[in-house]
Amino acid sequence: MRDRLSVFGIDIVKGSVRSRSRRPMYALVRLEESEIVSEGTVSMFRLFRLLSEERPDILAVDSIQEIATDQHELFFFLQGLPPQTKLVQVTGGEKKETLGKVAARFNISFDRFDPFAEARTSARVAALGAGAEVIAFENESEVVVSRHRSPGRGGWSQNRYVRKIHGAVQLKGREIEMQLAATGLRYEKKETKAFGGCSRVLFRVFAARGQVPISTYRGADVQVRISGKKLERIRFRPLSGKPRYMIVGIDPGTTTAIAALDLDGNLLHLESSRQMNMSGVIEALYRAGKPLVIASDVQEMPHTVEKIRRAFSAVAYTPNQDTPVETKLALTAGYPYSNVHERDALSAALDASVQYQHKFRNLIKRVPPGHDLDEVRARVIRGQALDQVLVEMHAVAPSAAPAEEAPTAPAGEGGRHDDRVRVLDGMVKRLRTYVDELQEEVKAKEYEIHRLQGRLRTVHDDRTVQLAKDAEVAKRDAIIASLKKRLRREERHGRTLAKRVERIRTYAELSVDGEAQPVKVLDALTREGLRRLTGDTGVHEGDIVYVQRTGGWGKSVVRDLAEAKVRALITPGGGEGDVQMGAAFREAGIPLLTSSETAVQVKGRQGLAPKDRIGPAISRWQEEQAQFVREKESSRIEHMFKEYKSERGKEVKKGGGRNDGRP
Known part of the structure; x- marks a missing residue:
């Protein structure tokens, strides 16, 4: 397993991946633990050969467009890399920066017109943790x-092959x-x-x-x-998960505003809200980066801002006197802000950044290339000496004198040590005070939680009882609604039956009267009309029925009337179908009368016909029916006789042909 970090840095010397005639040639710099091993010019094919043979930890480029024209080619390129080799875009992921800005964070300068210098810089900043890894495949x-x-087609030994x-x-x-x-x-x-x-x-x-x-x-x-x-799409993952240091300005109040700058004074985050509490501010700052300095625009830092500062163990900054509005406007000129709260927070952050810039410029002159300037500046602001920071960042223990020689240490070194101890003692005291405050807050919160939990249980019990009661009431309401619906249906059915009983009673009373014959009214001479009349007043043996419309009649309804054994059927008379209908009723044996000969009077679903008119009409029809039956029987007998005579003549003719010349 390799112990040393191996990095390949590349940059295009000539050609382009988009050109078919001039394929790209790359400046390749190989780095082993911050030491340049070799430099040279390679083609794409030679680069893949070297990657497969040496399997470096990182392949660093300043832009992935130098190795692939689109996402499909980038997938193909990443597929060809060794599994343990990471493709790192040192200028960032979705939000890119120039290589110069990235190198400046590590105090590295280079000739941007020299491909080997760019490849060398890409390898160095990637080894220091800059850039983002290109992710193209899932787990x-x-x-x-x-x-x-x-x-193939094969021959005699094909199956064995x-x-x-x-x-x-x-x-x-x-x-x-x-x-x-x-x-x-x-x-x-x-x-x-x-x-x-x-x-x-x-x-x-x-x-x-x-x-x-x-x-x-x-x-x-x-x-x-x-x-x-x-x-589905290329993703970028920062090579180093360490958040960036920030200088933060906070303006507390009904509307809380926060402004965050990087150590170079660039605006990273600006936000204000009326609903933002202390936890919301801490969460927003945690997402933006790591607060190094927290500043206020007033001389005495507000209690809320001080608590936020302690939460991040940040360095406090306050002006010598409250910042006037004219100074705030001058500081924030050229920066976008939405309200005066954002302006105040931004002016506090900018004021703190301006105060530290002189110290930062001096540090840049003294820090050798290859060191993370943000980390160096952060440690110096927190109180460490520059020499100690550089030694710790190199992970080399400082040379210490033997124990017996400690009293003879130089006065300057002892003074720095005493200052360091004093700073740490003060930090410990502040942290202890902050811990005590937090413990008091925790006790108050726990008491509030217990009180709210008791109230919640009471509300939950009341709510449970109410829900059970509501469920029972809803169940009873549903049963009542169903019963009401059923009652209305039964009431409608009862009214229908009462009307039917009333009509039947009226018909029975009219039948008792000797002067007129009651008549049941049929709206249409169809089976459906007959079914409705049966359900309304009923059709019984001996009833006289009056039909209002004879259109659409059929032999089936005639059979149904015959089965019901009605006494007679009265029609309005006339029409083209009267002859056929009369024949059908003759066959069924039902008297078919007209309204003119019976003098029927219809009102609604009932009618009356004088008995002195309807009786003779039925008698006449019966006489005609008897004549019809006799004629039909006579015709039948005559037809039978003719058939017999014809059959007999045929037999005689056949017999005469077989017995020709015989008596």
């Missing part, structure tokens, strides 16, 4: 084991499965069966490509290919 990989050559290839694919798949099982990785396996073994084995491994203990392989019969699952 999922595919391992495909397949045939390296086609079986195919079995050999497919058996080799199956054997290689089992070896890979054993390796995956031994490492404990979760995977899914899919085999494509073929003659003598498998033609293809696919492993879906739920791990990143670098964690899969399988490498690409090409043999005589079998090939193994490993690839990562592509993301």
Whole structure:
């Protein structure tokens, strides 16, 4: 396992990835633990060869557009990198900066017109943790084991040749499965069966490509290919998770405003809100970076701002006197802000930044290249000496004198040590005071929590009882609504039956009267009309029915009337269908009368016909019916006689032909 950090830095010397005639040539700088090992010019093909052979930890570029024209080519490039090699864009991820700005944070200067200088700078800042790693694959990989050559058409030994290839694919798949099982990785396996073994084995491994203990392989019969699952779009992950130091200005009050600057004075965050409390301010600042200095625009720092400062262990800054409005306007000129609260917070941050810029410029002159300037400035602001900071950042323990020689240490070193102890003592006292305040707040919060929990239980119990009562009431309301609906339906049915009973009673009373014959009114001579009349007043044996419309009549309704054994049917008379209808009623034996001969009078669903008119009409129809029956019987007998005579004549003719000349 490699102990030293290996970095490749590249930059285009000539050509372009977008050109087909002039392919790119790169300036390559190889770095081992901040020491340049070699420099040279390579092509894309030679670069991949070197990456495969040396497998560096980082490949640093100032822009991924120098190695790929689009996302598809970038996926192909990343697929070809060794699994442990990270592609780092040193100028940032989604929000890019110039290489000069990135190098300036480490106090590095270079000739931006020299490709080797840019490659050298990219490698150095990547080794120091600058930039963002290019992420193109998910934590999922595919391992495909397949045939390296086609079986072809073959000859006499074709089957043995195919079995050999497919058996080799199956054997290689089992070896890979054993390796995956031994490492404990979760995977899914899919085999494509073929003659003598498998033609293809696919492993879906739920791990990143670098964690899969399988490498690409090409043999005589079998090939193994490993690839990562592509993301929908390229993502960037900062190479260093350390947040940036900030100088923060806070304006508390009903509307709280915060402004955050980096150590170079660039605005990073500006926000104000009426709903922002102390926890909201701390969360917003935590997302933006790491507050190093927290400033206020008044001489005495407000209590709320002081508590926020203690939460981050930041250095406090307050002006010698309250900042006047004219100074605030002059400081914030050229910066966008929405209200006076944001202006006050921004002016406090800018005032603190201006006060520290002189010290920062002196530090830049004294700090050698290759050091994180933000970290150096942060430690110096917190009270450390520059020499001590540089030594600690180099991770080299300072040379200390033996214990017996400690009293003879130089006075300057002892003075610095005493200052350091004094600063730390003061910090410890402030932290203890802050811890006591926090503990008091915790006790108050715990008491409030217990009180609210008791109130919540009471409210919960009352709410539970109320919900149970509401559920029971809703259930009873549903039952009552259902019963009311059923009652209304029964009431409607009762009214319908009462009307029907009333009509039947009226019909019965009219039937008792000897002067007129009651008549039941049928709206249409159809089965549906007859069904409605049956459901309304009923149709019984001996009833006389008056039909208002005869259109659409059929033999089925005539049969139904015959089965009901009605006494007679009265029609309005006339119409083209009277002859056929009369024949049908003759066949059924139901008297068919007209309203003119019966003098029927209809009112609603009932009617009356004088008995002295309807009786003779029925009698006349019955006489005609008797004549009709006699004629029908006579016609039937005559027809039978004719048929018999015809059959007899045929038999006589046949008999005469067979017995010609005989008596």
